[in-house]
Amino acid sequence: MAYYARQLNITPNYLNILCKRSLFASANELIRKRLILEAKRLLGISGKSIKEIAYELGFCDTANFSNFFKSHTGVAPKAFRAQT
Numbered sequence: 001m002a003y004y005a006r007q008l009n010i011t012p013n014y015l016n017i018l019c020k021r022s023l024f025a026s027a028n029e030l031i032r033k034r035l036i037l038e039a040k041r042l043l044g045i046s047g048k049s050i051k052e053i054a055y056e057l058g059f060c061d062t063a064n065f066s067n068f069f070k071s072h073t074g075v076a077p078k079a080f081r082a083q084t
Helices: 002-007 012-023 027-045 050-056 062-073 077-083
Strands: none
Touching: 002 012, 002 027, 012 027, 027 050, 027 062, 027 077, 050 062, 050 077, 062 077
16 A cells, blocks of 8 residues: 555555545555456466466465465465366
8 A cells, every 4th residue: 555655645544544535445455456356357368377467466476365365255366267
């Protein structure tokens, strides 16, 4: 969230206030939802490896990405890809 706040030249706290006021969700929640959406899209249509997708989305390693994805979708990235 700090990255996006810096890009907008506002504080992370103010970004969070604006998001809650306008979109009724915290900035972190909106970022997580967007990451999951993009991960699903890349897993479904790209030929990239899970490792490549993880790094593209800013994760430091595949395990971190897999844990994040599974905790928010209930399914591992590999299993998600097999379903699509």
